[in-house]
Amino acid sequence: MIDHLCEGCDVSFTRVKELLKKLDIPFNLNTHLVRGLDYYTRTAFEISAGGAGAQASLCGGGRYDHLVEHLGGPYVPGVGVAYGVERILLAMDWSKNLPKISPPVYIATAGKDLEGEALALAADLREQGVASETDLLQRSLKAQMKYSGRQGYSQVVIIGEDEIKQDIVTVRNMENGEQSEMSRQALVDRFACDNQKTGLPEKTATIPSRAEVVLPDQKGSAIKTHYCGALSKEHVNQEVKLTGWVSKRRDHGGLIFIDLRDRSGIIQLVFNKQQGCELFNQAESLRSEYVIAVEGEVHLRSKETINPSLPTGEIEVCISRMEILNTSQTPPFYIEDGINVDENLRLRYRYLDLRRPEMLKRMQLRHRAVKLVRDYLDQYDFLEIETPMLTRSTPEGARDFLVPSRMHSGSFYAMPQSPQLFKQLLMVSGMERYFQIVRCFRDEDLRADRQPEFTQVDIETSFMTKESLFALTEGLMALLWKEIFGVEIKKPFLQMPYREAMDRFGSDKPDLRYGMELIALDGLAQKSEFKVFKAALESGGAVKGLRVPGGKGMSRKDLDDLTLQARQLGAKGLAWAYIEEDGWRSPISKFFDQSLMEEISRRMEAEEGDVLLFVADDWEITCQVLGALRTHFAPADISKEPHFLWVIDFPLFHYNKEEKRYDSDHHPFTAPRAEDMPLLDSDPLAVRAQAYDLVLNGVEIGGGSKRIHDTSTQSKIFSLLGLSEAESKEKFGFLLEALSYGAPPHGGIALGLDRLIALLSGDDSIRQVIPFPKTATGSCLMTGAPAAVSEKQLEELKIELQKTVEEE
RNA sequence: GGAGCUGUGGUGUAGAUGGUUAACAUAUCGGCCUGUCAAGCCGAAGAUCGCGGGUUCGAGUCCCGUCAGCUCCGCCA
Numbered sequence: 001m002i003d004h005l006c007e008g009c010d011v012s013f014t015r016v017k018e019l020l021k022k023l024d025i026p027f028n029l030n031t032h033l034v035r036g037l038d039y040y041t042r043t044a045f046e047i048s049a050g051g052a053g054a055q056a057s058l059c060g061g062g063r064y065d066h067l068v069e070h071l072g073g074p075y076v077p078g079v080g081v082a083y084g085v086e087r088i089l090l091a092m093d094w095s096k097n098l099p100k101i102s103p104p105v106y107i108a109t110a111g112k113d114l115e116g117e118a119l120a121l122a123a124d125l126r127e128q129g130v131a132s133e134t135d136l137l138q139r140s141l142k143a144q145m146k147y148s149g150r151q152g153y154s155q156v157v158i159i160g161e162d163e164i165k166q167d168i169v170t171v172r173n174m175e176n177g178e179q180s181e182m183s184r185q186a187l188v189d190r191f192a193c194d195n196q197k198t199g200l201p202e203k204t205a206t207i208p209s210r211a212e213v214v215l216p217d218q219k220g221s222a223i224k225t226h227y228c229g230a231l232s233k234e235h236v237n238q239e240v241k242l243t244g245w246v247s248k249r250r251d252h253g254g255l256i257f258i259d260l261r262d263r264s265g266i267i268q269l270v271f272n273k274q275q276g277c278e279l280f281n282q283a284e285s286l287r288s289e290y291v292i293a294v295e296g297e298v299h300l301r302s303k304e305t306i307n308p309s310l311p312t313g314e315i316e317v318c319i320s321r322m323e324i325l326n327t328s329q330t331p332p333f334y335i336e337d338g339i340n341v342d343e344n345l346r347l348r349y350r351y352l353d354l355r356r357p358e359m360l361k362r363m364q365l366r367h368r369a370v371k372l373v374r375d376y377l378d379q380y381d382f383l384e385i386e387t388p389m390l391t392r393s394t395p396e397g398a399r400d401f402l403v404p405s406r407m408h409s410g411s412f413y414a415m416p417q418s419p420q421l422f423k424q425l426l427m428v429s430g431m432e433r434y435f436q437i438v439r440c441f442r443d444e445d446l447r448a449d450r451q452p453e454f455t456q457v458d459i460e461t462s463f464m465t466k467e468s469l470f471a472l473t474e475g476l477m478a479l480l481w482k483e484i485f486g487v488e489i490k491k492p493f494l495q496m497p498y499r500e501a502m503d504r505f506g507s508d509k510p511d512l513r514y515g516m517e518l519i520a521l522d523g524l525a526q527k528s529e530f531k532v533f534k535a536a537l538e539s540g541g542a543v544k545g546l547r548v549p550g551g552k553g554m555s556r557k558d559l560d561d562l563t564l565q566a567r568q569l570g571a572k573g574l575a576w577a578y579i580e581e582d583g584w585r586s587p588i589s590k591f592f593d594q595s596l597m598e599e600i601s602r603r604m605e606a607e608e609g610d611v612l613l614f615v616a617d618d619w620e621i622t623c624q625v626l627g628a629l630r631t632h633f634a635p636a637d638i639s640k641e642p643h644f645l646w647v648i649d650f651p652l653f654h655y656n657k658e659e660k661r662y663d664s665d666h667h668p669f670t671a672p673r674a675e676d677m678p679l680l681d682s683d684p685l686a687v688r689a690q691a692y693d694l695v696l697n698g699v700e701i702g703g704g705s706k707r708i709h710d711t712s713t714q715s716k717i718f719s720l721l722g723l724s725e726a727e728s729k730e731k732f733g734f735l736l737e738a739l740s741y742g743a744p745p746h747g748g749i750a751l752g753l754d755r756l757i758a759l760l761s762g763d764d765s766i767r768q769v770i771p772f773p774k775t776a777t778g779s780c781l782m783t784g785a786p787a788a789v790s791e792k793q794l795e796e797l798k799i800e801l802q803k804t805v806e807e808e
Numbered sequence: 809g810g811a812g813c814u815g816u817g818g819u820g821u822a823g824a825u826g827g828u829u830a831a832c833a834u835a836u837c838g839g840c841c842u843g844u845c846a847a848g849c850c851g852a853a854g855a856u857c858g859c860g861g862g863u864u865c866g867a868g869u870c871c872c873g874u875c876a877g878c879u880c881c882g883c884c885a
Contacts, residue, residue: 248845248846250843250844250845250847250848251841251844251847252841252842252843252844252847252848253840253841253842254841254842255841255842255843255844256842256844257843257844257845257847259845268844268845270843270844272842273842274842287836288835288836301843302843304843305843305844305845307844307845309845310845313845330818330835330836331818331819331835332818332819333818333819333820334819334834334835339819339820340819340820340821341819341820342814342815342819342820342877343877343878344815344876344877344878345819347877397884397885398883398884398885399883399884417884417885418885442884442885443884444883444884445809445882445883445884446884447879447880447884448878448879448880450884565881568810568811568880568881568882569881665885666885667885693885700885702885703885750885752885765878775876775877775878776877776878776879777876777877779876781876781877
């Protein structure tokens with residue numbers, strides 16, 4: 001969908017016409033379409049290929065003149081176009097036109113586990129604008145050379161263990177077979193040089209120039225020639241045409257200043273009474289958020305009138321002509337940054353909220369990040385493939401959103417919780433490297449970082465080791481932080497087994513920006529006379545402590561509140577001790593002799609003025625409770641520096657006490673670690689999964705696993721999860737069947753895009769970076785969704801609603 | 809399902825222990841004003857305090873219920 005101001009409709013087709021010509025698709029443009037006109041659409045149009053009728057339509061749309069206005073917005077004329085991508089693909093002659101994309105450099109690895117090195121080199125080259133491909137399939141050097149020859153690479157860079165030790169690379173010219181050695185830096189520099197000489201195509205993400213807003217066909221007739229924020233001293237004395245919203249009006253009687261705002265920023269317009277009464281009267285009638293189109297000359301401001309707080313503060317535009325495109329009601333809140341309004345109001349008028357520069361910036365950031373992700377994965381030969389939104393309900397994890405089927409009354413589609421099964425099936429299909437930026441749906445209670453629909457960067461690969469996948473993901477994170485903050489991220493990221501994360505930090509997503517680790521006190525606790533501690537240990541539990549530095553400020557009541565909090569989290573209680581000059585002040589001190597207290601203090605590195613907190617319970621609860629308290633007492637001044645961490649070796653199962661069975665910790669398709677396979681029968685809870693989470697500063701931003709790729713293991717897992725053979729066949733038969741047709745070893749990861757963007761933009765809530773988010777009860781305050789539907793709709797679906805108590 | 813917080817002109821807030829004209833700022837509307845940029849000056853209009861019930865002679869204020877939003881637990885990778 002494109003949407004912009006323009007004079008005529010067919011202008012919008014310039015690009016698609018160019019594309020279709022390039023693809024050799026014959027087409028007709030019909031700008032006077034009668035079919036499909038609706039209330040708002042003034043004219044409709046379509047591009048059709050070859051034959052006639054709706055079947056041949058490739059692209060269509062209309063000019064809708066009052067749609068936005070009728071929805072309560074300003075008058076914004078616009079043109080909407082939708083392209084049928086599948087139709088266009090069908091219309092293409094595949095064999096002739098499939099574009100051959102081949103980056104100029106292939107990085108071959110000689111030896112094992114060098115993918116990380118290869119990716120690092122690829123990243124260095126990318127900075128020089130050179131695209132490269134690396135082998136992530138662990139093929140032999142010979143196979144890699146064959147492959148790169150077949151793909152038509154002109155140069156192959158070979159790295160092996162010896163080379164890495166000497167910090168050199170071997171470069172082979174594929175045309176004449178010449179081979180030479182050079183240092184890594186020399187290679188990078190050479191490309192930097194070549195790049196300048198030969199002008200190799202820039203492969204990193206680029207953003208179109210802000211000044212370039214005129215479409216090719218529009219020169220001369222354009223409504224606008226510049227973005228407001230793009231004007232600068234360079235444009236002085238130029239005639240410009242601008243459009244935008246009236247942000248502020250300062251009326252001095254004979255002189256009116258208007259701050260005109262568009263997507264790019266703000267510029268001051270000047271209306272002078274001496275320059276004509278009619279125009280001036282028009283200017284006097286302007287109010288906040290009116291939509292105007294103006295023409296005028298860019299002037300340099302005199303020194304005294306320069307506004308240093310505005311990027312365009314050195315210039316202004318003296319207006320000679322103006323058209324008021326639409327008036328506006330007084331907005332319910334200020335359209336400016338840093339407002340302090342009820343979130344209800346912002347969500348109810350989200351389209352006005354999004355007009356605020358900081359929100360526009362968030363949307364731009366999101367666009368930028370998504371584009372970087374796409375380009376990065378594309379470089380590594382990933383295919384972006386769409387998977388269905390209407391699928392079948394499968395009993396994994398969260399509650400499904402259901403969609404009733406009209407044609408099969410009584411049956412339902414489910415919205416995908418993630419494309420998990422489809423991406424695995426794509427691996428069976430031989431796609432090898434798949435990704436998708438995809439909406440997922442989960443009908444669970446919401447949080448600041450949880451929405452009922454959210455977006456994932458979904459990745460799945462075949463024949464790739466965990467380390468390669470990690471390197472790929474780390475490269476992506478490094479790219480995002482580099483491009484968006486200009487920050488170099490240290491790679492590879494730290495890896496920590498789940499067990500260690502829980503033991504040391506009491507969390508499966510620890511924030512490593514501060515210490516305050518939990519201290520194991522099992523041995524020391526054993527020596528005390530405290531029954532609570534001893535009982536916990538005897539039943540196989542754990543005793544741990546947390547030191548709160550400078551905690552003496554806490555009152556007895558604060559500690560009671562903490563105890564309550566600990567109980568809520570599942571602990572039986574919380575023990576504490578103030579560290580004072582002469583030792584512990586604590587209700588449990590009577591159970592410890594002096595030397596034991598001193599030893600515990602020493603073990604916990606306690607100092608006078610600290611408070612020590614103790615929990616004794618089963619291992620998991622002890623860790624979780626103290627972990628929550630650790631977060632609670634996290635220092636206020638922790639840095640924003642990114643601390644990435646892989647948490648690995650998650651347990652495959654956890655025990656579901658309510659249902660009295662095992663549940664998958666990740667999902668039922670996660671492969672167990674090979675060496676733990678025998679434990680599946682003897683001690684399922686001890687089985688570690690080949691699952692991993694990516695954690696950043698205490699926030700889980702992604703997770704994935706190596707999948708099970710053989711039918712027998714998958715069946716075994718299903719049966720451990722309490723699914724009978726009949727049930728698993730009924731619910732996952734298609735997967736089991738697919739696994740039996742030569743499923744490759746595969747695995748992947750899904751990154752939470754909304755959380756990632758929120759971290760990049762420094763927001764606490766993902767609602768800030770989602771254009772149209774829902775509230776904590778899942779409703780949309782703007783559209784009123786969810787809403788009742790008509791009797792007729794329900795009848796068609798053969799759905800009868802239960803009467804609520806009040807109605808009866 | 810549970811806990812906590814919030815709800816007063818368009819907006820943001822003030823309204824100790826219940827006391828009768830609900831205050832302030834800003835926005836809005838009208839007038840004046842040729843260099844402002846949080847423009848200024850003069851004037852006007854605008855809220856029965858989320859909703860329902862109760863206690864009381866009297867409720868924005870106390871109590872109960874309810875709705876909406878936010879945060880957290882449960883739930884959810």
